[in-house]
Amino acid sequence: MGVTIIGTGKALPELKVDNNKLAELVETDNQWIIDRTGIEARYVATKESGLDLSVAAAEEALGDIDKASIGLLVVATVTPDMLVPSMGALVKKTLGLENAIAYDINAACSGFIYGLWNVEALMKTHGIKRAMVIGVERLSRITNWEDRGTCILFGDGAGCAVLELSEEKTGIISSFVKNYDDVTDSLTCGMDYRNIPFAEDENNDMFLKMNGTQVFRFAVGAIGEVMDAVLQKSGIKADDVKYYVPHQANMRIILSAAQRMKQPLEKFQVNIQTTGNVSAASIPMALTDLMKSGKVEPGDKIMLVGFGGGLTAGAVLFEAV
Numbered sequence: 001m002g003v004t005i006i007g008t009g010k011a012l013p014e015l016k017v018d019n020n021k022l023a024e025l026v027e028t029d030n031q032w033i034i035d036r037t038g039i040e041a042r043y044v045a046t047k048e049s050g051l052d053l054s055v056a057a058a059e060e061a062l063g064d065i066d067k068a069s070i071g072l073l074v075v076a077t078v079t080p081d082m083l084v085p086s087m088g089a090l091v092k093k094t095l096g097l098e099n100a101i102a103y104d105i106n107a108a109c110s111g112f113i114y115g116l117w118n119v120e121a122l123m124k125t126h127g128i129k130r131a132m133v134i135g136v137e138r139l140s141r142i143t144n145w146e147d148r149g150t151c152i153l154f155g156d157g158a159g160c161a162v163l164e165l166s167e168e169k170t171g172i173i174s175s176f177v178k179n180y181d182d183v184t185d186s187l188t189c190g191m192d193y194r195n196i197p198f199a200e201d202e203n204n205d206m207f208l209k210m211n212g213t214q215v216f217r218f219a220v221g222a223i224g225e226v227m228d229a230v231l232q233k234s235g236i237k238a239d240d241v242k243y244y245v246p247h248q249a250n251m252r253i254i255l256s257a258a259q260r261m262k263q264p265l266e267k268f269q270v271n272i273q274t275t276g277n278v279s280a281a282s283i284p285m286a287l288t289d290l291m292k293s294g295k296v297e298p299g300d301k302i303m304l305v306g307f308g309g310g311l312t313a314g315a316v317l318f319e320a321v
Helices: 030-037 050-062 087-095 108-126 212-234 251-260 279-291
Strands: 002-011 015-018 041-044 070-076 101-105 130-138 156-166 172-179 187-189 208-210 243-246 301-308 312-319
Touching (some): 002 172, 002 312, 030 251, 041 156, 050 130, 050 156, 070 108, 087 101, 087 130, 101 108, 108 130, 108 156, 108 279, 108 301, 108 312, 130 279, 172 212, 212 301, 243 251, 243 279, 279 301
Parallel strands (some): 070 101
Antiparallel strands (some): 002 156, 015 041
């Protein structure tokens, strides 16, 4: 019995912000950003909510699939529209997924991978016929637009995958997730809670803060570890993987992963140039681009790999249907 990916979709906001626009906000320029990140532009939500983006991505992924057949919905995000209800509950209500159990998870940029890991286990354990995993972010809301070290990196968007329990098809071959203690607080974002009348709460700015050098070192090591782990669990060689879909954080990290695995960059799905880092949404957005490119054939082996705050990392190897 396997869990297969039968549909993918993505959604982006209307506003596209290129590097030249950011040069009007902070001391930077187009080539400086490209040389250090590979990013040329990103999308920023000004009219769209996270719910709007989630629903649009889900509708594309669902196509003509019966919504009543969806028994589970997991939304990965660090930027929900509300604390209560969850994004999962909001998406369930808006889409009319009457039979779905819905909830959120937060594993930062690894969120979509953790979502797949959750959903595969639950589908097999409880016999859930179909499920959805959505990664959605509006990172523009927690970006410090005066900090050139971080504001050049992040964007908004959503991606979705629909999964199906199958008696005949393999689907997900192996998966691996791992948490690492962030002992130096290399990647954090505070919560701007209201003060209570009984005590003064410490000031905790709700901005993404990152030590780029430390995060880069972690990412390069973690991405190699989780990729090796899923290959070892499956008994499959790196050469036998047709396509790799990494988290779109930094082009240098993607290049490092390709070199470590001794694989040509052409096997890696890359869209960071036009989207930037969209955290939990980056992998399903890139996966959607790959699945709709016309290149993927049934039986192709595809590896998804992510890493992010927490610190977290994980990979999923699956067979296309």
